[in-house]
Amino acid sequence: MKSVVIEQPGKLVIEERPLPEPSAGEVRVKVRLAGICGSDSHIYRGHNPFARYPRVIGHEFFGVIDAVGEGVDAKRLGERVSVDPVISCGHCYPCSVGKPNVCTSLVVLGVHRDGGFSEYAVVPAQNAWTIPDAIPDRHAVMVEPFTIAANVTAQAAPQEQDVALIYGAGPMGLVTVQALKGVYKVKRVIVVDRIEERLAMARRSGADWTINNGERPLADALAEAGVKPTLIVDAACHPSILQEAITLASPAARIVLMGFSSEPSQIVQQGITGKELSIFSSRLNAHKFPVVIDWLAKGAIDPEKLITHTFDYHHVTDAIELFEKDQRQCCKVLLTFGQ
The missing domain is CATH 3.90.180.10 (Medium-chain alcohol dehydrogenases, catalytic domain)
Known part of the structure; x- marks a missing residue:
C-alpha cells in the first residue's frame, strides 16, 4: 500500500x-x-x-x-x-x-x-x-473537524439569547459558527478576522455580523453597536486576544480557548474576577463523534460550505x-x- x-x-x-x-x-x-x-x-x-x-x-x-x-x-x-x-x-x-x-x-x-x-x-x-x-x-x-466545535460548545453551553463572538474565520472558527447557528440556534453570532474572503465564508456559514479588525478596531465596532459578547470563542489564538476578550466580554460571559500559542499572554486578573468570567479551554474531542454524526443526519450542519x-x-x-x-x-x- x-x-x-x-x-x-x-x-x-x-x-x-x-x-x-x-x-x-x-x-x-x-x-x-x-x-x-x-x-x-x-x-x-x-x-x-x-x-x-x-x-x-x-x-x-x-x-x-x-x-x-x-x-x-x-x-x-x-x-x-x-x-x-x-x-x-x-x-x-x-x-x-x-x-x-x-x-x-x-x-x-x-x-x-x-x-x-x-x-x-x-x-x-x-x-x-x-x-x-x-x-x-x-x-x-x-466529522472530526466538527467534533472540535462540539467539544467547545459542550463546555460553553450556548443559549439562544447569547451574543457570540468568534475570533478567526479559519476552519475551526467556521465549524463553530455552524454549530452555534445550526445546532444551538444562537440568535447573534459575530466573527472577526482580517481576511475579507474568510469573512465571506463566515457569512455563508451563518454568521450574522462580520468585522474586519484589520480595517477598524474590534472594540470600536462593538462599542458603536452597543454590543457586549456573552460567549467568546478564540479560534485564532494570538497571545493578545485573551486580554482583549476579557475587556470586551459582558459580565458573567464565557470565554473558550480553542487552540494554543507558545507565547505568553499578559492579562489583568481584575477583569476576570470583576465580571466573574468563566474561561474554558478545549483540546481535540471527548467522545463527540456520535454527536456530530447526529448533527449531520439531522441536517443541522453543512460541511459542503x-x-x-x-x-x-x-x-x-x-x-x-x-x-x-x-x-x-x-x-x-x-x-x-x-x-
Whole structure:
C-alpha cells in the first residue's frame, strides 16, 4: 500500500509499505478520503512539539472496514466509518471524568501514531464510527473537524439569547459558527478576522455580523453597536486576544480557548474576577463523534460550505502548500485515496 510519510521535518515521501493486519480489538480501514488540518502542516514543517518521526500524518479520515481483528464482529466488514483519532486509556483521572482527549497517556492518530494519509489504516474498532448511508462520503470525512466545535460548545453551553463572538474565520472558527447557528440556534453570532474572503465564508456559514479588525478596531465596532459578547470563542489564538476578550466580554460571559500559542499572554486578573468570567479551554474531542454524526443526519450542519479543494493523494505536497499559502480562497482541502 502507499502511505504519505513525513520522514523528518520538511521531507515528505509517498512510500510503499506492507499491508497492515489488525490486531485484537482493531479494524483495518480502506481509506477513501482524508482532510488536511493545520496540525498536518505543522508536523510537515517541524512545528508540532508532540510529533515523532517518521510519521504517516492525517487525523481526519473516512473509509470502509475491510478487515477485523480478533474479538471484533465480522458483521462490521464493509461498514462506512469515520475515525476518531483520540486513543485513550479509559482509567486515568481525565478519562474517569469524561475527558479522554487529555488522557495522561493520550495517543492521537497522525501525531503519536500513524494516521490516515494512507491507502489503509489500522485503528481501534471502538474509534471507527459507523456512518449512516444517507450521509455522503465528503461529509463523513468532515466529522472530526466538527467534533472540535462540539467539544467547545459542550463546555460553553450556548443559549439562544447569547451574543457570540468568534475570533478567526479559519476552519475551526467556521465549524463553530455552524454549530452555534445550526445546532444551538444562537440568535447573534459575530466573527472577526482580517481576511475579507474568510469573512465571506463566515457569512455563508451563518454568521450574522462580520468585522474586519484589520480595517477598524474590534472594540470600536462593538462599542458603536452597543454590543457586549456573552460567549467568546478564540479560534485564532494570538497571545493578545485573551486580554482583549476579557475587556470586551459582558459580565458573567464565557470565554473558550480553542487552540494554543507558545507565547505568553499578559492579562489583568481584575477583569476576570470583576465580571466573574468563566474561561474554558478545549483540546481535540471527548467522545463527540456520535454527536456530530447526529448533527449531520439531522441536517443541522453543512460541511459542503467549508470544502474548497480536492486533490488525489499523489499531489499531497501541492495540496498542503495550497492550504498553507492561499488563506483567501482555500478553507478545507480533501485528499482522495480511491474507492
